Amino acid sequence: MSSPETKPLLSYCDPENPMDLKAYEAVGGYKSLHKALKHMTPPEVVELVKDSNLRGRGGAGFNTGLKWSFVPQGDNAPKEKYLVCNADEMEPGTFKDRLLMEGKPHQLVEAMIVSAYAFGATTGYIFLRGEYKLAERRLLDAIAEAKAAGYLGNNILGTDYSYELVLHTSAGRYICGEETALLNALEGRRANPRAKPPFPPAVGLWGKPTIINNVETLSNVPHIINNGKEWFHGLSDSNDGGTKLYGISGRVNTPGIWELPLGVTIRELIEEHGGGMRDGYKFRGVLPGGASTDFLVEEHLDLKMDYDTIAKAGSRLGTGTMILLDDKTSVLGMVHNLIQFFAHESCGWCTPCRDGLPWVERVMEALKDGRGSPGDIETLEKHCRYLWIGCTFCALAPGAVEPLKSALKYFREDFENAIRPAPEPADGSIRAKARQGLLEALGQTN
Amino acid sequence: MAKVTLDSTEYDLPTGANLLQAALGEGIDIPYFCWHPALGSVGACRQCAVRQYRDENDERGMLVMSCMVPCTDGTRFDVHNDEDIVKFRETVTEWLMTNHPHDCPVCDEGGHCHLQDMTVMTGHNYRSYRFTKRTYKNQYLGPHINHEMNRCITCYRCVRFYDDYAGGKDLQAMASHNHVYFGRHEEGTLDSEFSGNLIEVCPTGVFTDKTFKSHFIRKWDLQSAPSICQGCSMGCNIIASERYGKLRLINNRYHHDLNGYFICDRGRFGYEYVNAEARVKIPRLKDDGDFKDLTEDELSTFLSGHIQPGSKLLGIGSPRASLESNFALRTLVGSDNFSNGLTQRDSDLMSRILAIRAEHPANNASIRDIEASDAVLVLGEDLTNTAPRMALALRQSTRNEPMESVTAMRIPEWSDKAARLATFGKSGPLFAATPRGTKLDDVTTAKVHGDPVDIARLGYAIAHALDAEAPAVGGLSEEESAFVTAAAAALKGAKQPAIISGTSLNEGKLLDAAANVALALTQQDKPAQLAYVAPEGNAMGTAMVGGMSLERAIEAARTGDYDAVVIVENDLYQNLLASLADSLFEGEITVIAIDHSMGATMDKADLILPAGAFSESDGTLVNFEGRAQRFFQVYPAEAAIQEAWRWVRDLMEFADQSQANEWQTLDDVLFAMEKDVTSLQGVAEAAPLAAFRAVGGKIPRMSRRASGRTAMQAHIEVSEDKPAEDPDTPLSFSMEGSATTPPPALLNRYYAPGWSSVSSLNRFQDEVGGPLRGGDPGVGLIQSPGDASVSFYNHVPEATRLTDGQVLFLPLHHVFGSEPWSASCPGIQARSPGPYLAVHPDDAGKWGLEEGDLAKIALDGRDLTLPVQFTPSLKAGTAGLPVGFAGLEGASLPTAAAAPTRGIES
Amino acid sequence: MLTEAERKELDHEAEHYEHKQALTIEALKILQNHRGWISDDSIKDIAEYLKCDPSEVDSVATFYNLIYRKPVGKKVVHVCTSVSCWIMGSENIEKRFQDKLGLGYGQTTGDDQVTLVRNQCLGYCDHAPCMQLNDKMYGDLETDASVDAAIDDIQAI
Secondary structure, eight states: OOOTTTOTTTTTOOSSSOOOHHHHHHTTTTHHHHHHHHHOOHHHHHHHHHHTTOBOTTTTOOBHHHHHHTSOOSTTSOSOOEEEEEEOOOSTTOOHHHHHHHHOHHHHHHHHHHHHHHHTOSEEEEEEOTTOHHHHHHHHHHHHHHHHTTSSBSSGGGSSOOBEEEEEEOOOOGGGGSHHHHHHHHTTSOOOOOOSSSOTTTSOGGGSOEEEEEHHHHHHHHHHHHHHHHHHHHTOSSSSOSEEEEEEESSBSSOEEEEEETTOBHHHIIIIISOSBOTTOOEEEEETTSTTSOOBOGGGTTSBOSHHHHHHTTSOOTTSEEEEEETTSOHHHHHHHHHHHHHHHOOSOSHIIIIIHHHHHHHHHHHHTTOBOTTHHHHHHHHHHHTSTTTSSSSHHHHHHHHHHHHHHHOHHHHHHTBOOOOOOOTTSHHHHHHHHHHHHTTOOO | OEEEEETTEEEEEOTTSBHHHHHHHTTOOOOOSSOBTTTBBOOOSOTTEEEEESSTTOOSOEEEEGGGOBOOTTEEEESSSOHHHHHHHHHHHHHHHSSOOOOGGGOTTTTSOHHHHHHHHHTOOOOOOOSOOOOOOOOOOOSSEEEOGGGOOOOOHHHIIIIIITOOOSOEEESOGGGOEEEOSSSOOOOOTTTTHHHHHSSSSSEEEHHHHTTOOOGGGOEEEEEEOOSSTTOOEEEEEEETTEEEEEEEOOBTTTTBTOOOHHHHHTTGGGGSTTBOOSOEEEETTEEEEOOHHHHHHHHHHHOOTTOOEEEEOOTTSOHHHHHHHHHHHOGGGEEOSOOHHHHHHHHHHHHHHHHOOSEEOOHHHHHTOSEEEEESOOHHHHSHHHHHHHHHHTTHHHHHHHHHTTOOTTBHHHHHHHTTTOOOOEEEEESSOOTTGGGOSEEEEOOHHHHHHHHHHHHHHHOTTSOOOOOOOHHHHHHHHHHHHHHHHOSSEEEEEESTTOOHHHHHHHHHHHHHHHTTTOOOEEEEEOSSTTHHHHHHHOOBOHHHHHHHHHTTOOSEEEEESOOHHHHSOHHHHHHHTTSSOEEEEEESBOOHHHHHOSEEEEBOOGGGOOEEEEOTTSEEEEEOOOSOOSTTOBOHHHHHHHHHHHHTOTHHHHOOSHHHHHHHHHHHOGGGTTGGGGSOOTTOOBTTBSEESBOTTOTTGGGTTTTTOSSOOOOOOOSSSSEESSSOSOOSOOOGGGOOOOOBTTBOSGGGGGGGBSSTTSOBTTOOSOEEOOOOOSSOOOOOOOOOOOOOOOOTTEEEEEEEOOTTTSSHHHHTSHHHHHHSOOSOEEEOHHHHHHHTOOTTOEEEEEETTEEEEEEEEEOTTSOTTEEEEETTOTTOTTOOSSEEEEOOEEOSOO | OOOHHHHHHHHHHHTTOSSGGGHHHHHHHHHHHHHSSOOHHHHHHHHHHHTSOHHHHHHHHTTOTTOOSSOOOSEEEEEEOSHHHHHTTTHHHHHHHHHHHOOOTTEEOTTSOEEEEEESOOSOGGGOSOEEETTEEEOOOOSHHHHHHHHHHHHHO
């Protein structure tokens, strides 16, 4: 068993047999609640978390405490405030939150209470993927136990603080991971992202101040309260605080999830933790932080997996769960699979994403089957350009084209080889004449 | 104002407005889809992208959506100068077109299609998408709206109008990604009374007009004229269009103070009676019980036999006839012998409204004033059914109070989704007292249901709660008292409170009560808005012309003093009990009826003369606020059809009246009217007179691209006819004439280079969404007297007392069904409920009635059998009957009568 | 018509949300749990319960992946077809279902027992390729034998 001092998140995390309340309390569970509610003011908790430099683990990497500080407080602020845990883990190749919820559900429940206290949330919602049935059961049990123990409900631990925690299971939609779309889903609507401003800390669930944090992000909070910010900084090999759950899927010997200091190198992850590439397979590339991050290749293997380093290399740390591309897997097939996913998961709100991604999908389908046409690469490049940030309403499409964009950069030959030259229509044929006529009319030459 | 640089040119744009709207107002072409001036911005379609630069030194800039950017001083944008942005916008259209069927030649939208315009504007002309398109199945959406989802470009405007704006729930976005589908859970008629606006809101041909489809003509081949909807007293502005003698299409005509961008379905689709079989086209004489057509000579002979100098003539006008027709008739018969065609009841109500207006200091509210109010009290009117467009405005008004918090959060009002989100679940004060629940219930703060007197008493009580000087009301229930307190507090707390009442419940005390509330507020220096809904399109105008009531006219006819009675556009049987109407025809008096279509009165008349329908006539109507507005003839009328006033003028010839010669044109009548009727001073200015000429001559009713103008009559006569003359207006029945933009009152078509669709309206306003350039048309005939010398009305009515076994029958109104001419159109008919008796379930239990049973009632001496409809919102002890429905014509409601009994088993 | 049990569950869930509309998704899931899938009648039942228009419910129902608007078999097998599983050979899973049960994605066996649907990443990537039946995960389905064994297991449940 790993040590709670260096691996706070996954210590005592056992998906086969998770701790019940008693066992969890016996190893220091719910201690943070006593400390925070009885000995700290809410602003002190916010300050502490802000100073710990805990950055969001859901992909965007925003300072968590800073986010909390945006919640309007005081008599003029709405009384109802909400904390929403984004447990809609749906990024392909990402499976870390599942582990936390199945293996150590009380950690999240504790985190949801203490974090809520920090900005005065009146109700918390865990927005859980519908497919995560085991996690659902475990969390429901944990919530029931916590309630019975007086950690939830009115006047928690005899203080003035009252708080309810509700588990909501999603009906399945990747876009629900986008925090404002998630709010719409929670309100029982179609999960289209919302216009920003306003931002959820001011206008969120049912128009009330709302904080949305990822499972892993929240899970760190009790430990920060228990052990302090210096300890948290010390866990990391980077400028940002804490450990990180790293994962690998693909053709390594031992795929899995590990809690490691933030800033471990890609090579170490693959070689030491993933057990190296499987026999007969060679490393070709990696999506470092889930399906919506840019490929990194051989030359990047020694880079540290932290927010800034990976960003500098042209990709994103994202969720920290890597997907490996090996030499026997078709790059085109992989990109097609990814784009197919994103095209299907587009909510249909904005044009570029809704109508652009399916086009990319069709082109990729043709390319992967070796049916590419001249101009296809240009079409893909145009889409990479015009599905970028700002062009679209939310970050789904920009994320979707990250692997494509980088694949075009690093694996361009694969694309070029998939293009069949257009058969020239025989001179004098009706098609040839029509084509010529059209080109002339457009002022273009053949 | 903010100094904003667009493509290196500096503009003064309204600070805080969204850049797209402001730029369009400057005449700069930025393509767009999801934005709409009345619906705001949501940033979904991404078509209106521009490049924004941080400062002078920024060379890279940032791609932003102009609809989502507020105009701020010192900002700089590229719209057309930046090649990449231009290319992006082209790509957006290219994406939208990947699944579009490119079926313009067979699409009803073709030629006035925003998508076509934007495709040309963005320069997308070469399709590089080489894959298959997805296809959808369409839904049957009722008799009025055609659905072709394959054309959809998913801009979400339809649901944003239908649901967010108009409160409809049965049209929604279904599915996701590139399979988003706008439709209903299952096929069926769209619920909303405003569904027709989807036709104009949709930027392409997904929602099109089914009535138009049944006689389709391309936009450029339509002959069009500005018109006024005759469906209710709102006076919504419309454009009516024709080809080959058939009225083809009604579209919204923008009026900033009235209908804005939207009209109701009664107004849009209730025109088909104009093309119906029941039309009269030739003068006809009753001969042995049957009508026979008359030649001109035969008509002359008949008339000279019956109308001579000195003949004693009685005239019956109509609240749905133009001022000109009513006035002409009054001139023919003399004001002592003239009835304005209002029933005694309506006449009393209208006189009361005019009397209150003459002395009351409250602002005479327009629809826009209502929309801008932040607390509203409705006394009696079921607005969705009696004044639909005002109901739509009222729905918007409930957003005003919550919107203040949105502004405080620095969310621009035009950022529609964000603003709605920030005001989620909040609705500004709307207090309504009506006989039963209404379609505004979902945005109503508090409601009370009762009989008209109950409601009037509530109004008095609210006035008293606001000002102790106003008379007090005793004996209110707890619920009523709570309502009174809350309504008074809300009105008092508002910046701009509004009070709406009207004539639909036939209770004059309601008018007084509303006036009291408004007075209490004006005396506290609140800019109180007071609106009274009138019974018909020109009820206000006819009331101003004056004259005796319908009942008095019939009495007069029966004295035997009159030789003939001339009835203009009034079917007595729709307003009076048949037994009473019959009595007109019993004496020796000759009945001359002038109307556009057959009907019970025409059937019984001795001589009938074919009048032009609104699309074949010019005239002036006065709407609920006393605004005189001119409607214009759209096309030359067929056969002997002519304006009712011209028939009356012709009759004058036989009476040897001087006007017969003097009145050659509409303007002659207008001038005479201004001279003779003091209250109608200024009415001629409602629109430019016939002599008006724009640069280039008359304003053509046809577009410059009208096809085959010279062969229009080819099926009758091969040689080209001279275009018909129009002596009455500055419009011509032709494509020739002025090519400049006509003055607003004469605007008959929205078109600007590059803008073929209704979106070109942007080019006719100084500021997009503001008044029409040159001012919105019409002239207000009623000015509120500024200072309040008036005191509170003191006669609080006693609550209705019923004797045992009695029930109070109340009038209930239906947007589809209560107005007879629109109700005669097949589509409207299909959307109208059949006749019914609305009862409270508790009462029904007492009377042994089940829902759907046939109940028997005796009313006005008539035995009626009607299916029972349970209406839990009715106050127990009241029952409701739909006004104007077959079998219920002329019912005097409210009426206390014996409770219904069970009729035949259902 | 809602059954007593369905109504009870709905009433219970309703306590957790500030507005009734928020219950739409829960309601769809509850009814699907009881009825297997969401028929037009189920949409109407929910609309009646929530006092809204059936179109509003359908608008939400048709948006989400896990709401079945078409009949499904007793057992709905979700095969992960996302990237990690695809790399590890998820295409073979469909092939085995095709060979053994004649079943493709979106199809149901003739006896209405098994429906096969493709699913987005199931978050079981360290055991790719994988599939799910209710709360049971089948992982490491790299070989024909392992897929076949899983199919047998599914049939036996």
